[in-house]
Amino acid sequence: MRSLSGLKEYIKEILTGSKSLVIGMGITFKRLFMPIVTVQYPRRKLTMTPNFRGHIEAIYFDDTKSHHCVACGLCVRTCPSHVIKVQGEKEKAGGRKYGQKYYIDFTKCSLCGLCVDVCPEKTLTFSHEFELAYLSRWDGVIDIMRRLEAVTK
Amino acid sequence: MNITQLPFIKEIYGFLGHDLTATVTGILIILVFVPLNSAFLVWVERKVAGHIQLRPGPMEVGPHGILQTLIDAVKLMSKEMITPKLADKFLFWLAPIIIIIPAIVCFVVIPFSPLMQVREMNVGILLIFSFSSITVLSILMGGWASNNKYALIGAVRAVAQNVAYEIPLLLSTMSIIIMTNSFKMSEITAAQSPVWFIVYQPVAAIIFFISTTAETNRAPFDLVEAESELVSGFHTEYTGMRFALFFLAEYTNMFIAASMGAVLFFGGWHGPFFPGLIWFVVKVYILIFVIIWVRWTFPRLRFDQLMNFAWKFMIPVALINLMITAIVLKVL
Numbered sequence: 007m008r009s010l011s012g013l014k015e016y017i018k019e020i021l022t023g024s025k026s027l028v029i030g031m032g033i034t035f036k037r038l039f040m041p042i043v044t045v046q047y048p049r050r051k052l053t054m055t056p057n058f059r060g061h062i063e064a065i066y067f068d069d070t071k072s073h074h075c076v077a078c079g080l081c082v083r084t085c086p087s088h089v090i091k092v093q094g095e096k097e098k099a100g101g102r103k104y105g106q107k108y109y110i111d112f113t114k115c116s117l118c119g120l121c122v123d124v125c126p127e128k129t130l131t132f133s134h135e136f137e138l139a140y141l142s143r144w145d146g147v148i149d150i151m152r153r154l155e156a157v158t159k
Numbered sequence: 160m161n162i163t164q165l166p167f168i169k170e171i172y173g174f175l176g177h178d179l180t181a182t183v184t185g186i187l188i189i190l191v192f193v194p195l196n197s198a199f200l201v202w203v204e205r206k207v208a209g210h211i212q213l214r215p216g217p218m219e220v221g222p223h224g225i226l227q228t229l230i231d232a233v234k235l236m237s238k239e240m241i242t243p244k245l246a247d248k249f250l251f252w253l254a255p256i257i258i259i260i261p262a263i264v265c266f267v268v269i270p271f272s273p274l275m276q277v278r279e280m281n282v283g284i285l286l287i288f289s290f291s292s293i294t295v296l297s298i299l300m301g302g303w304a305s306n307n308k309y310a311l312i313g314a315v316r317a318v319a320q321n322v323a324y325e326i327p328l329l330l331s332t333m334s335i336i337i338m339t340n341s342f343k344m345s346e347i348t349a350a351q352s353p354v355w356f357i358v359y360q361p362v363a364a365i366i367f368f369i370s371t372t373a374e375t376n377r378a379p380f381d382l383v384e385a386e387s388e389l390v391s392g393f394h395t396e397y398t399g400m401r402f403a404l405f406f407l408a409e410y411t412n413m414f415i416a417a418s419m420g421a422v423l424f425f426g427g428w429h430g431p432f433f434p435g436l437i438w439f440v441v442k443v444y445i446l447i448f449v450i451i452w453v454r455w456t457f458p459r460l461r462f463d464q465l466m467n468f469a470w471k472f473m474i475p476v477a478l479i480n481l482m483i484t485a486i487v488l489k490v491l
Binding site for chain 1: 210211214452472
């Protein structure tokens, strides 16, 4: 009697086992014809989401045809990693000061975003740059003003 | 036009005679076909694997990456062939040679079409079985000679697995052979001209398929080279062209297993409208596709599961199937 129930169990195991195998094969066969989800990177690139945090960059404003940076230096002083260098100049004595040179050393940047928060003119934002491989450490120094010029042109 | 009437070929033909000419031509074709077939199958495998995992697979070299394996072969040829310091030098050198020879020899008896068979033999099936058993010897040789624990464990597993799965393989083939009363590949093919043997012998076909998957060390029975436990099993220490020979043999064995399946259960070169060669190749590649598909569907078995499956399920079922076949044939 006991051996008979053992045989029953054995056959049942075989049947359920083969059924699950067939289901598994069906799943992979369906996936064989599903669209591909990966991107062939150098040929096609993804657009980053709006919240993506690359290195910082200056925002272009239509009223000045440029950025709004006044070279106050708040970002320089706030930066915990000391990666920002800003230089401003006045066009004439007693006139407004505006940022002329803006460099960041991105190799040391921790992407904390304090510079963006602290900016009184709201002229800083995060770029959507994600290809951040450099050949030397000096390539990591990014000229923000030149990037802005390249965008406006 | 008869090709044997061409002046140059006529001379060779007259000099060697019919049998020898056919053999030499056949062997030349096989030697060209084996590497090309393996290169193509590696590409197919990577493509199927890619699409099952929702990625495109190789795409860069050639249209849809079809030349990728050619480039890989060039890379392998340019690599240094390293022999480990404490390895058994002679056996280490011999193992890749021994693994490729039976793979090529088995091609000799495969009937691609009624006319395209290098050599007709009375014991065609036995020849394939006996030569493909030599593969195990080579795996053990390579694993032992490498003087590496992973290689040795892989080789030992290979021997245990191949011994276990050869029995159901032979038993399932036996049920076909007692139906046809012949070991000849061409006669077995000819016997299935109205109905394929898979209709009469579905159980034997399933057992044959599972055991050939295990015999060729393909997933889910690839414990021999289980890369997550054993680095890459018996060929851990092999580099360059020696490694490539193991790879070549694996895919050639797959082709032979699939063509055995096509001959035994799917009517070989039988089929309407198209010439026999096309039908045979199509059937073989469909079977190979199924083997690849299985590999990318199921996880690898544990070693005790593997052995239990062979001894507790495959062999009893194959034996019962053989007995039923014999009784039915006797009664009819």
